[in-house]
Amino acid sequence: MSYGVNSENLNRKIDEAFSAILIEQSKFDAVKPPNENDSKETAALLEKYGQLRGRGFFYPYLSTGRGHGPFTECTDGSIKYDLIGGIGPNILGHSHPLYIKSHLEAAKLDSIMCGNLQPYPQTFELSELLINSVSKSKLKHFWYAGSGSFANDTALKMIWQKKDPAYKIIAFEHAFAGRSVATQDITYNAAYREGMPKNIEVDYIPHFDFKNPEESTKNSLGRLKELLEKNKGQYAALMIEIVQGEAGIVAGTRDFYVQLFDLAKAHGLYIWIDEVQSFARTHQLFAFQHFELDEYVDIVSVGKALQVCGVLFSEELNPKPGLVSGTFNGALSAVIAGHMIIRYLTEGNFFGSNGRNAHLEKEFVTRLSKLANGSCKEKIGHFEATGLMVAFQVGDGSKDIIATFLKKLFENGIVAFSAGKDPVRVRFLPPLCLEDKHLDEIFSIVEKTILEVVG
Numbered sequence: 001m002s003y004g005v006n007s008e009n010l011n012r013k014i015d016e017a018f019s020a021i022l023i024e025q026s027k028f029d030a031v032k033p034p035n036e037n038d039s040k041e042t043a044a045l046l047e048k049y050g051q052l053r054g055r056g057f058f059y060p061y062l063s064t065g066r067g068h069g070p071f072t073e074c075t076d077g078s079i080k081y082d083l084i085g086g087i088g089p090n091i092l093g094h095s096h097p098l099y100i101k102s103h104l105e106a107a108k109l110d111s112i113m114c115g116n117l118q119p120y121p122q123t124f125e126l127s128e129l130l131i132n133s134v135s136k137s138k139l140k141h142f143w144y145a146g147s148g149s150f151a152n153d154t155a156l157k158m159i160w161q162k163k164d165p166a167y168k169i170i171a172f173e174h175a176f177a178g179r180s181v182a183t184q185d186i187t188y189n190a191a192y193r194e195g196m197p198k199n200i201e202v203d204y205i206p207h208f209d210f211k212n213p214e215e216s217t218k219n220s221l222g223r224l225k226e227l228l229e230k231n232k233g234q235y236a237a238l239m240i241e242i243v244q245g246e247a248g249i250v251a252g253t254r255d256f257y258v259q260l261f262d263l264a265k266a267h268g269l270y271i272w273i274d275e276v277q278s279f280a281r282t283h284q285l286f287a288f289q290h291f292e293l294d295e296y297v298d299i300v301s302v303g304k305a306l307q308v309c310g311v312l313f314s315e316e317l318n319p320k321p322g323l324v325s326g327t328f329n330g331a332l333s334a335v336i337a338g339h340m341i342i343r344y345l346t347e348g349n350f351f352g353s354n355g356r357n358a359h360l361e362k363e364f365v366t367r368l369s370k371l372a373n374g375s376c377k378e379k380i381g382h383f384e385a386t387g388l389m390v391a392f393q394v395g396d397g398s399k400d401i402i403a404t405f406l407k408k409l410f411e412n413g414i415v416a417f418s419a420g421k422d423p424v425r426v427r428f429l430p431p432l433c434l435e436d437k438h439l440d441e442i443f444s445i446v447e448k449t450i451l452e453v454v455g
């Protein structure tokens with residue numbers, strides 16, 4: 001079956017456009033400082049934009065829409081390494097051929113956004129691919145949602161409907177589930193819901209503590225047991241980021257998850273996994289696959305690197321008609337890109353212990369370790385990486401020092417972001433296209449910046 005408009009002439013022109021765009025974008029492939037005039041113009045524009053949205057920006061960053069691989073060009077004339085990728089979505093790197101292809105494929109179609117009433121084959125194909133990729137689990141359905149937060153809202157509604165009237169949720173300290181009316185209550189940081197009425201009853205247990213693996217497993221298990229006994233029959237689900245992102249990259253062991261999940265299951269709780277940030281970034285497509293937890297999961301939310309968001313759920317959690325719907329599935333270009341990204345990653349050599357994700361994790365850990373034990377001794381604190389989720393502490397990990405470090409790092413040519421609280425960590429969500437020559441340059445910039453900031 002062919003979709004959209006197609007003719008030999010049109011397809012040839014699209015191929016030509018693809019090559020021309022890729023050739024032009026490939027020119028933006030090396031770090032470059034800003035220039036004075038464009039910096040002033042950018043500052044003025046961002047000032048105006050800040051006024052429009054009611055709040056300024058963390059970085060003087062405005063994209064020109066040009067960049068290639070790990071490089072992004074800013075309107076101030078600078079080119080920087082992008083190691084945060086829009087906080088996760090840009091997993092392949094700027095102007096990746098598949099991104100260009102997705103846009104051009106979508107341009108042959110007759111609409112921009114697609115939704116639930118009038119579906120497209122592309123939304124079916126992505127759903128089918130996602131469900132096929134979790135065949136060892138009991139996840140059988142996929143429902144699109146407009147954002148990671150809304151995917152979590154949708155998951156919560158499905159769980160609640162099945163568990164009515166057991167509405168309480170058990171989540172993890174330092175969790176981030178989004179900022180919707182529902183998810184802000186699951187998100188651990190109370191400052192993110194200042195002045196908000198409480199909508200959901202959430203109890204928290206500690207996530208894994210790398211400093212004390214055995215003790216921490218016992219502690220989390222004990223806390224879970226205590227809650228389940230105290231509030232018998234009142235909990236609907238255990239909600240977990242297998243790899244916590246906003247918390248500063250926190251991951252447990254398989255044993256940690258298995259013990260908690262066994263106990264939660266024994267008390268009738270659904271296992272709800274938030275993979276909005278971890279999707280495609282561990283050594284498998286899903287973090288629950290990385291830790292071989294397929295048999296446990298009942299419902300999983302995804303977003304970011306998939307380019308669209310949604311929920312995978314079991315037969316049992318399929319809700320009654322009317323509970324979930326909505327206008328949008330997403331932009332057609334994003335749906336096409338999601339499909340291409342999954343195929344590229346699962347058919348290429350990205351996952352598994354010898355895959356690219358594992359290789360890059362090793363590179364980041366080795367290079368951070370070299371700095372922490374060498375020129376930046378006592379200036380880099382704890383560092384951690386699970387696949388393409390990387391975090392490290394600089395100096396005392398105070399909010400001020402990390403903000404200063406990130407801004408200096410930006411000036412020196414790297415865009416990154418923070419994660420965690422007390423201590424705050426520097427976070428990278430790097431793209432898969434990084435090569436050794438990029439890593440060499442990145443780590444020389446990181447080293448220089450640490451020495452500038454921590455002294």
Ligand SMILES: Cc1ncc(COP(=O)(O)O)c(C=O)c1O
Pocket residue numbers: 087147148149150152176177178179241245246274275276277278303304
């Ligand atoms: C684990 C996790 N869940 C949910 C969300 C919310 O996703 P969104 O910002 O698309 O609403 C995020 C966003 O950072 C996240 O990291």
